[in-house]
Amino acid sequence: MRAYPAPDTAAVRELLLDWCGADADDADDAVRALGSLDGAALELADRLYQSIAADMGGKKWLGWPGPPAGQPMLSLFPLLAAVPDMLKFHGDRGVDEDLSRRVLADIGEKLRLNRRIYGRPGLDVGNWFTGHVRGALYQLGRLQFCVEGPDPKPFAGMHIRGEGGPLTLDAVRDSVEWAMEFLPAVFPERYAGPEDLEFRCESWLLDPQLRDWLPERSNIPGFAALFDLLNEGDPAGNRTDLWRFVFGRPEDTPVDQLPQDNTLQRSVMAGMKAGVVWRNRYGRLDLAKLGL
Structure with missing residues (x-):
């Protein structure tokens, strides 16, 4: 040791x-x-x-x-x-x-x-x-990629930094293309080549309910649409990540004290006031939707 x-x-x-x-x-x-x-x-x-x-x-x-x-x-x-x-x-x-x-x-x-x-x-x-x-984890352009899942063929987990910039489809495509080249080169014992890679993501960003509340110009629904969802999410919702990443407040902050300083905060708040239960969702990236 x-x-x-x-x-x-x-x-x-x-x-x-x-x-x-x-x-x-x-x-x-x-x-x-x-x-x-x-x-x-x-x-x-x-x-x-x-x-x-x-x-x-x-x-x-x-x-x-x-x-x-x-x-x-x-x-x-x-x-x-x-x-x-x-x-x-x-x-x-x-x-x-x-x-x-x-x-x-x-x-x-x-x-x-x-x-x-x-x-x-x-x-x-x-x-x-x-x-x-x-x-295990690398920042490749807009997105982070982490070696996750069971051997002998783990998947690549996708993660999104808050300060990473706009989550445009071009930025996502560039990151995924980079990961398809990078991960087999760095981990040849785990990934034989690009065709051996599966990308997965778990995030509140994948909640399809966001489509009903965010403006059309938002990049979030377009990102979520790239994934085939693999579960229904927790019926109780995911307060922790929303309070942390959307509102930047401790989880015990009352709803009426949450900030509404930007479009995302106002949209999520409007959904909550209408009774929406926001959930983390887990999905597999459909490479064909990125043209890959």
Whole structure:
């Protein structure tokens, strides 16, 4: 077992600002949080790092616990400690540094999102980034692609960053074309070639009910129409993702206190007031609809 390479303050600041695209406020708060870690927190950070190091090249992400009370940034430090492991994995697989930087930019985004939701620094979804630093997930243009599903032929999970730009059909097509070339080249033991790839996505964006509430100019229904849905979704709906990604608020925020600052928020709110239960849906990408 490798000793936990705990990052020092200089490394934390450099990685966050130069590699992760984090805001200066988040980098400053991370440096302060690093200095406040006690023995129990450092022991947990060590265990979390070891779970990464023991599964480099593994699929999907790891089931980490949420951050302990009083240490909302703790999971950030084992992730940053694992960046050299990620870079070595990428280098061994022929992944260039530009893609390494692109995938780490998601950390900076989620630090901003965490501050927007809770009004304080933190990284409440640290386990999500275990896919990034273990070499399972990549940002290829507009979309992220992650090695998921059972061996010997896992599928490629598709994920959508909030700060990734417009979700146009051209952008989606370019990303998928890139993934069809990239994934078999990086994981030849898992994908024999483009014809061996299946793409799947689970998201509130795939809820077909959105078509009835979003304006025609919205890209979301066009993206959702690319997928053959594989389930009906939870009948109880999905409050967590809507509050987080649409409204940027904690899940316990009352409906009448949610913002309505943009078209998406107003459309989702109008549906809720009309009794719509918004659901996550799970689908398989129909490549023919992209002309692929």
